[in-house]
Amino acid sequence: MLKISSVLLKAIKEQAEKDYPYETCGIMIGKEEDSMRVVYELLPVGNANKDRKNDRYEINPKDYMKAESYADSKNMQIVGIYHSHPDHPDMASKTDEERAFEYLSYIIVSVQKRKAVSYRSFELLDKKMVEEKVIET
Ligand SMILES: [Zn+2]
Numbered sequence: 001m002l003k004i005s006s007v008l009l010k011a012i013k014e015q016a017e018k019d020y021p022y023e024t025c026g027i028m029i030g031k032e033e034d035s036m037r038v039v040y041e042l043l044p045v046g047n048a049n050k051d052r053k054n055d056r057y058e059i060n061p062k063d064y065m066k067a068e069s070y071a072d073s074k075n076m077q078i079v080g081i082y083h084s085h086p087d088h089p090d091m092a093s094k095t096d097e098e099r100a101f102e103y104l105s106y107i108i109v110s111v112q113k114r115k116a117v118s119y120r121s122f123e124l125l126d127k128k129m130v131e132e133k134v135i136e137t
Pocket of ligand 1 (some may be wrong): 108
């Protein structure tokens with residue numbers, strides 16, 4: 001389960017619309033509270049995939065490590081990753097599933113014609129991406 005404020009969700013959607021027709025991505029920093037992942041901050045990162053930015057995203061390992069040490073310095077941790085699907089539904093793809101890590105939330109925003117229309121969050125359970133409940137605050 002994921003808990004995120006509507007302000008942060010709005011920021012994710014705006015970033016996804018701005019980066020259209022390319023996939024946007026970023027890292028969510030927060031804490032585990034009452035067996036929920038709670039998002040406190042977003043760290044937008046550039047899509048490191050140079051060839052297929054329209055339907056793939058990649059986070060540079062250096063950006064990931066930076067995010068980890070930043071979270072550490074604030075007594076928090078990486079709780080998830082968000083990215084967009086330009087002109088595609090908000091469903092986890094095979095690639096998303098193969099690259100996912102356990103214990104993280106994956107928000108996927110569907111952007112249709114530059115408008116963020118919907119989103120879902122997933123977590124990896126038994127190597128499968130399963131939709132999880134999102135509590136918007
Ligand atoms: Zn995806």
